[in-house]
Each structure stands twice: as C-alpha cells, then as structure tokens.
Amino acid sequence: MTGLPYTRRDLLRGAVLLGVGTAAGGGFSLALAAPALAVTAPAIASCATWGARNPSSALTVLGTNPNKIVIHHTDTANSTDYSQAHAFSLSRAIQNYHMDSNGWSDTGQHFTVSRGGYVTEGRHNSLSRLQAGSGMVVGAHCPGQNDQGIGIENEGNYNATTPPAALYDRLVQLCAYICDRYGIAATQIFGHRDFVATDCPGDVLYARLPQLRTDVAAALGGGGGFSVVVDNATTARFAASANWSSSATSTQRYGSNYRYAAPQATSDAATFTAAIPAEGSYRVEVWHPASSAYNSATPHVVYAKSGTQTVTVDQRTGGGAWRSLGTFTFAVGDRTVLAVSRWSGATGYVVADAVRITRV
Ligand SMILES: [Zn+2]
Incomplete structure (x- = not known):
C-alpha cells in the first residue's frame, strides 16, 4: 500500500474539513427517540483491532446525537482483495493519509466499509458512542455536517462502477444499525455531494441512495419495525357511508374492489384506521385505480400528530401503484390515519x- 492513489479532491481540502461547521447544515431535529428495534449489528472492528495510531490531538465528543448519515466513497482502487486483512490495511492507510498528509488529528470518517464487506471504526470514539446510542465524535468528512452526520466511507470508486454486493449489503446493515441506535430516520441518508461541491460518492453509488434508504427502512422494519396495508375491504379498518359505491371494474384496483363517490361539499369521508405501534415518522402511501373520469384533486387528509394535513391527489393518472403522500409523525395508538374526502x-x-x- 505504498503511494496511496488518493486523488479525491475533497480530501485535499484539509483546512476546510477541519472546521466543525457550527451552524451550516444543521437545522432539523427528529422527535423520534431511539427506538428499541432488534436490528442486527454488523461486526465493526474497533480502532484497536485494526491497529490504529493514537489521535495526534484531543478529539471533540459531543453529547448530542447525529441526525443524518453521509455516504462517501474512498476514491481508491476497486480492489479485488476482499479479505479482512485488506480492510484493516486500508483503514491504516486512510488514517496515515488523513493524519500525515491532511494534518488531521485522526481518521476523518466515522466508519469504513471495505469491498469485501468488512466494517471498521474510523475516528476513535465512533464505535463506543454508536453502541451507546448517545453522542458522537466530531468527524472531518463533510464541511457543515461533521457535528451532525455520521460519515461512512465505502472503499472504491463508484463514478462508473456498481458497488459489490458484499459492500452494499453491509452498508445497508450498518446504516440500519446506526439509524436504530440513534433514532435516525432512513430518509436522512445523504451523499457527500448533497452538501459540498464534489463528485463523491460517485454517480453510481449516489444514484443508489434512494434504494439504500428503502432497503434501510426495510431492514429496520424487518427488525421489529412496522408496515401495514389497510385495504377498503379490511375488516373494521375502513369506514365509508353508503354514498360510497363499490366497484371491481378497474384492473388497477388493490385487492378485490374499491369505493368511489361523487365529489360534494360535505363531510362524508372514507376513513382508514391503523394501529400505530409507537410515536415516530411514517411514510403514507395510497393505491387507487386511475381513470380520466376520476377526480383531479382528491383531498387526502392525514391525521398527523401535529394535526390533520391535506394532500391532494390527481386520481386521473398514476393508478395501480403506491403513491407517497409524504412522511408524517404519528402518535401511538389505534386511530384514523387517513381520510379520503x-x-x-x-x-x-x-x-x-x-x-x-x-x-x-
Ligand atoms: Zn466524500
């Protein structure tokens, strides 16, 4: 590992990255407390395990939790050495580069995932804080986000190359674990380029971030999270007056049938009820058949914790698929979650x- 092929432009902006970024980029906080989900933790080799040097100066550990994850690529060679020894060697090389060439106190990022799927701790204290689900060490991976976001470096260059499955799958697991421990929503996963003028994490990996968010959400759900479909035919979870006719005509329907009614300025909504397991953020999606004879502005009233929020849906198009109304905070309880007005x-x-x- 002599002559490390670091060409990463953002890495060379050492002085800039050293800043903590006091104000920029923060701004939102999540009401979601760390949920007790049974997400399987990936094996993460600590600094001691891979033979890290001691930091050259004191690191800053904050009592506040991170609110996002920032995805990077190392812009190093797409190695075909998938061994643990290689992952450890890479971590040592990155630390040497960050300390000796950039002049940083320690490795910049919080965690690294190798192409073989091995996870290592980056900056000291990253792992202990994560395991505690409390606090974070200030990193040096993304200006403005170093005290807000957990930085993950993915080994390789993904400007034009697809990440290996071993890397991607481990990244999903690592992100899910981080989201679980810190109570970060899977929607709060970003690419380095979302904050800084850089091509990191590469076009291909960046284009996979929507999928990554979906896969992380699924991993959280699979670990004890929550996803439920309420159909108009679901017993005791759907209510509508007799003014709502039933039809099975459209092949775009969900399940056996659907309900429809003429628009009228009257309180006669069809309602969906769900048992929300815990207060937190939930994505709300609707499914409907589409027809040119349907309404272009159907009011969908979401019963969020902060109050009802209305989203209009053009039901003339987009039928036969899940359509997101957005992400909302729901209070716990068996309650009305959506009304179609x-x-x-x-x-x-x-x-x-x-x-x-x-x-x-
Ligand atoms: Zn980056």
Whole structure:
C-alpha cells in the first residue's frame, strides 16, 4: 500500500474539513427517540483491532446525537482483495493519509466499509458512542455536517462502477444499525455531494441512495419495525357511508374492489384506521385505480400528530401503484390515519382503495 492513489479532491481540502461547521447544515431535529428495534449489528472492528495510531490531538465528543448519515466513497482502487486483512490495511492507510498528509488529528470518517464487506471504526470514539446510542465524535468528512452526520466511507470508486454486493449489503446493515441506535430516520441518508461541491460518492453509488434508504427502512422494519396495508375491504379498518359505491371494474384496483363517490361539499369521508405501534415518522402511501373520469384533486387528509394535513391527489393518472403522500409523525395508538374526502372542487369521482403505512 505504498503511494496511496488518493486523488479525491475533497480530501485535499484539509483546512476546510477541519472546521466543525457550527451552524451550516444543521437545522432539523427528529422527535423520534431511539427506538428499541432488534436490528442486527454488523461486526465493526474497533480502532484497536485494526491497529490504529493514537489521535495526534484531543478529539471533540459531543453529547448530542447525529441526525443524518453521509455516504462517501474512498476514491481508491476497486480492489479485488476482499479479505479482512485488506480492510484493516486500508483503514491504516486512510488514517496515515488523513493524519500525515491532511494534518488531521485522526481518521476523518466515522466508519469504513471495505469491498469485501468488512466494517471498521474510523475516528476513535465512533464505535463506543454508536453502541451507546448517545453522542458522537466530531468527524472531518463533510464541511457543515461533521457535528451532525455520521460519515461512512465505502472503499472504491463508484463514478462508473456498481458497488459489490458484499459492500452494499453491509452498508445497508450498518446504516440500519446506526439509524436504530440513534433514532435516525432512513430518509436522512445523504451523499457527500448533497452538501459540498464534489463528485463523491460517485454517480453510481449516489444514484443508489434512494434504494439504500428503502432497503434501510426495510431492514429496520424487518427488525421489529412496522408496515401495514389497510385495504377498503379490511375488516373494521375502513369506514365509508353508503354514498360510497363499490366497484371491481378497474384492473388497477388493490385487492378485490374499491369505493368511489361523487365529489360534494360535505363531510362524508372514507376513513382508514391503523394501529400505530409507537410515536415516530411514517411514510403514507395510497393505491387507487386511475381513470380520466376520476377526480383531479382528491383531498387526502392525514391525521398527523401535529394535526390533520391535506394532500391532494390527481386520481386521473398514476393508478395501480403506491403513491407517497409524504412522511408524517404519528402518535401511538389505534386511530384514523387517513381520510379520503369528497370535498373537492374538481369534477370526477373520488376513489378510496388502500393505504400503506411504513415506519421510516
Ligand atoms: Zn466524500
């Protein structure tokens, strides 16, 4: 590992990266407390395990939790050495580069994932804080986010290359574990380029971030999270008056049928009920058949913790698929989560078919 092929432009901006970034980039906080989800922790080799040097000066450990994850690539060779020994060697090389060439106190990022799927601790204290689910060490991986986001370096260059499955799968697991421990929503996973003018983490890996968020959300759900579909035919979870007719005509329907009604300025909504397991953030999606005879502005009323929020849906198009209304904070309890209203100023039938609620 002589002559490390670090060409990464952002890495060379050492002085800039050293800043903590006091104000920039912060701004939002999550009401979601660290949930007690049974996400399987990946094996993470500590600094001591891979033979890290001691930091050259004191590191700053904050009592506040991170609110996001920032994804990077190392912009090093796409090695075909998938061994643990290689992962450890890479970690030592990165630390040497960050300390000796950039003049930093320690490794910049919090964690590193090798192409073989081995996870190592980056900056000292990253692992202990993560395991505690409390606090974070200030990193040096993304200006403005070093005291906000957990930085993960993925070995390789993904400008034009797909990450190996071993790396990607471990990245999903690592992100899910971080989200679980810190109570970070899977939606709060970003690429380095979202904050800084850089091509990191490469076009290919960056393009996979929406999939990564989805996969991390699924991993959280699979570990005891929550996703439920309520169909209009679901017993005791759907209610609508007799003014809502039933139809099975459209092949775009969810399940056996759907309900529809003429728009009218009246309180006669179709409602969906779900048992929300814990207060937190949930993605709300609806499924409906589409038709040119349907309503272009069907009011969908989401019963968020902060109050009802109305999202209008054009039901003339986009049928036969889940359509996201957004992410909302729900209070715990068995409650109405969504109402489809007839109170639309537009013409055409309003349709109520199914809703999916997924914890994120
Ligand atoms: Zn980066």
